[in-house]
Amino acid sequence: MKQNHNQHQNFWEVDLRVLLLQWWEDISMFILTALTFVVLALPVIIPGLIMWYLLVNNFSFGP
Incomplete structure (x- = not known):
């Protein structure tokens, strides 16, 4: 998704697949850190x- 620096991105224009993928990467890193x-x-x-x-x-241990 290309975007100019002067344009504001609206919530309904966010790609949910990209958002969920980023969320999963963040959560998996947290889980990996906690497990470590x-x-x-x-x-x-x-x-x-x-x-x-x-x-x-x-x-x-005594009698």
Whole structure:
């Protein structure tokens, strides 16, 4: 869609396919970033969950 710098683009002239494609690219990048954060945090999350589980069940290493 060509557009001069002096013209204002109206909402009803927006190509919804291009808009949805751009939205999907943005959302997929956000999801990829969140997934990367969760994967990198797993070495901290897993031991924390194990310790929480042992604490809730009153686990003790002693006799």
